[in-house]
Amino acid sequence: KYHNLLKKDYGISSSENPQKSIVWCNGGLASGICKEDIVEFFSKFGILENAALIPKRSFAFITFKDISCAIACYETSHGKCHFSQLTGPMCLLYVDKVPEMSPLDTSLPPGSILHKGFISAKEESALLDSINFTGDDWQPLKHRKVKHFGYEFVYGENSAKKNDAIRDIPSICDNLWDRITNKEWALPWIPDQLTVNCYEPGQGIPPHIDTHSIFEDTILIISLGADTQMEFKNEHYHSFVHVPRRSLLILSGESRYAWTHGISSRDRDVYFDKDLGYVVVQRGTRISLTFRRIRHKPCDCKFVDYCDSKVTDSNLLQEENAVALENKYVNETYSNIANHFSLTRYKPWPQVLEFIRDFPVGSLVLDVGCGNGKYFGHRDNIFEIGSELCPSLVLICSKRGFETVNNNCLSLPFNDHVFDRVICIAVLHHLCTLKRRQRAMNELIRVLAPGGKALVYVWAEQQTEEETPLLEQQEYEYQGDGPTVGTNIKLNSTVTLPVIANNGKNFKRKDILVPWKTTEEYSNVKTFLRYYHIFEEKELIDLCLSGGAKVVRTYYDTGNWCIIFSKME
Template sequence: MNINHKDGLKLNKMEKKFLRKQSKARHVLLKHEGIQAVSYPTQSLVVANGGLGNGVSRKQLLLALEKCGPMEALLMPPSKPYAFVVFKTIEESKKAYAALNGKEIIDDLGQKIILYLNFVEKAQWKKLGLQALPPGLLVVEEIISSEDEKMLLESVNWTGDTDNQNFQKSLKHRRVKHFGYEFHYENNTVDKDKPLPGGLPDICNSILEKWLKEGYIKHKPDQLTINQYEPGHGIPAHIDTHSAFEDEIISLSLGSEIVMDFKHPEGVTVQVMLPRRSLLVMTGESRYLWTHGITPRKFDTVQASEQFKGGIITSDIGDLTLSKRGIRTSFTFRKVRHVPCNCSYTSVCDRQRKATPPCLPESSKEAWQLEREHVHRVYDLIARHFSSTRHSPWPRIVEFLKALPSGSIVADIGCGNGKYLGINKELYMIGCDRSQNLVDICRERQFQALVCDALSVPFRSGCFDACISIAVIHHFSTVERRVAALQELTRLLRPGGQALIYVWAMEQEYKNQKSSYLRGSKTSHEDKKEINSDTSTEELLENQMPDGGSEDLASSVPSTVNIKEEGCKPRKVELPVHTNRTCFHSQDVLVPWHLKGNPGKDKAVEPFGLAGCPDPSPVFHRYYHVFCDGELEASCQALGDVSILKSYYDQGNWCVVLQKV
């Protein structure tokens, strides 16, 4: 075969690109998973991008691997974007290495994925311990017949009742109907004095009577919520409001199976398969203490064994595959509570929990330790996912940058992924951030950025015409450190230079404006385009509680941070964890970030997704000091050498434009 010079150069380029991607996959596997590739052939291979976390099923991968020879094992860890294959001989392993490296396969969503293979001495993974169902949880399979399922599904009229919002609502992620009592999404409770006309549907009454007689339930419910989920939709982790409902909560799954995640406050997560036509019964600890939710995705990791139907998804990585979701309809029954809740789970009970003032850092060292754990570390862990939600610049920040004279030198202090660094091509902009991983993203996007602390920026005084600080100052945990950050910002400005500063606002309702964060699922698609993705508004909407509802209450449990001064006993700093999609009740809070896997990257390009997290959707807590009206201006006036040109409220943020005098 004759290959001309141009074709040869093209092949050489492609080969170099492939080797670069393969090397990156090897590096990431080692860094995040401790998986050591070797340079010599072995029987075992690690297949990057060929995992359940990438949407690759066991059947798909087997089809590609079986062509290379007989295998001893195919091991697919849950939620991981890689798999291990062990061939019977080294020759067959070498054949797979040569044939499949850089090969495109199509996942179950029809997307292209490129496989990258490396030899390993042996397959290794982090095994999960044996798990049991949360106490008080029961799954009853085949609780109704397929005929009853059909009748129940046909009884739901999704096109009717549109004039009466007490009956039907269209939420961000699902369609909902209420019977008996309407659940009010703005405060996660029911109006016990206003039952809906008609009670529960007649078709349900006979089924409930049967379950009572057979002993599956102890009380007849008087409230029903019907949810319909499309594939890819879910519901955030939550605890049903204690004061609204009695102990027993039951849910009937129709139309499709689903995996529901149960999580204990101490971090233990149990994934439970709810088969079609099964009944879930939650009482006691599983009802009051554990959160439950459904991760939004189009596939679930399930047991490949045909005999497996319902219950815990085990960690047997030799028997896991993907199951495509269908349209699921859930009938969730509850009994409205008419007496105060007196459960023993007081830390998460909305009636019994007592609000305690936060215990804050008492020294600069304690403040730094708190920020290191709940700001610096968290942003490095969530950098890729954080960046994937940071793409829409805010109009008023764009306006500030575009109004600056051509040729101005501008610093973005706390630049994140560099969203604002390329807004105005007529400026010379440089960014800095405390997170190495976010700065790496800036550099990938060809922006000038460096790693540094906002309290000590390595530039000489007076060298910038303008600075911006968007959603940064509120991460400092003492008044002195917040003022010091503002002082450092003004030090960088030349006389006459201006700075734009945004911080989260305590007031999420201001002058009859309700921030998009509180509007929640009522925010229109057009509204979202105007929401600042560096603020509490869009950030909490997109990353914490995608919509509200009877199943969306995240309990605000205080979190304790142990702070240790040299030569002293450790001191506990206690901060409340903010309940998403509600007003702030404390100025100093920990705000949850729900991390999603493999965000913002083309699967065919990125050789590795989210790694090192056994929980498929871990939650991290970031420290915030939310500013009250006038507090930001007062902090700026304390600097002495600035004048405030403008201050305003913008979608849940307090904002200031100041000038150095």
């Protein structure tokens, strides 16, 4: 079996004679084995020149520096050793070659400098002593705990409270600034904001770009207590940099403004040493000191695709661009997340359900953007029809026995004045121009019978930590491939939108992209973006009045503006 797969998929022949390279046939990413597991196990037999895993496959390729090490590994492990992730013993084969894999990039991004041994062991101890690790002013996050000096950093917004200074940066840090300048780096300012991160083994920080409009150019990071591996990424490159204990990392220019930096959440790191080959190093408790300077004017950097000072709202979109945006960041996203979305959307909102339970007996009801049909089936004496654009969600509704049509809310396939009641929950905020939102509202009013009532929910600018839209408090911190919170996505030559977490904080932009995270078995986390227009209360009222409807009631419910309106007799 494995002989044929290797030959067919990779053009690699297994060998009966010992070779320097071995393939572990049943131990790869698809088997729950990671590179740290590979290096830690096989390095016991000798120096490793290469260790490669194939995405979503159960193969792992290992090349030893000396063939005698490969022989010792094979004779000791093949058919004998067991891993907790596997149901059977290890299956190894000698191979004449391994697949060509891009070498691990360990280079620093442009504009960054790493000074190893920047502080002494004595200075490290003094810096650690200056931080109170037992106080109650530490903020627990998902993968670490943090403490701020100078100004508080606000997670989820990637910002700082500029007008609310807190405790001073410890004075012991004052002697660092001249030393940085003496290291051939002209520090243009003295830092006024410090974030202390405490990482236990297994903890990390998601890839991110520090907000341009909040901090000046140049970020200073001093590592205390332990080494770590920091990952840098842009659209084309992904590098893994060993950041030693007591080092200073300077991020400036391109590395500060256009590359994400982060640390994966794991308890071991793999490094390549020119003498020792691939080695695994257990992580220890690491304390990082991140120094920055608060910015008081808009950012004027040249990296406009990533700059929130230059982000524009969707009112610059033309109709054809609006269609493309919605296709990519609404329609395609829901097609990709439909099953996971449906699993998380099973409980009706109480006030929507109350509206439904008040329908007169025999009412003809339309749910526009019905999703998985969670508002259907609560009454057995009304007639319900759903309208949904996502084919996968239409199929889910149909399987549940609900009448659903596949169409766009901008052009409902129904006659005028038909429905006694209409609901449209969390739909209009996915339309990215005022013209399209008004058109959708006009359609709701058109199909509503004279004297009929409709209920509409949209995301509100005002949020609270306890109540977030659609009961979906998206975690700010997530790992895996995909756009990162705090970055900006360029839609066309004139429009760039920010990626923002829905974390219970008030939205500060009117048009945003919000991550949706889903996972698949044996694969990395998948992240998709959904477009949202954030409503003010008056906007929703204006849409109703402009369409000729009569406002019955407006209210706020769990991060949404809500309106009940009626159609004139």
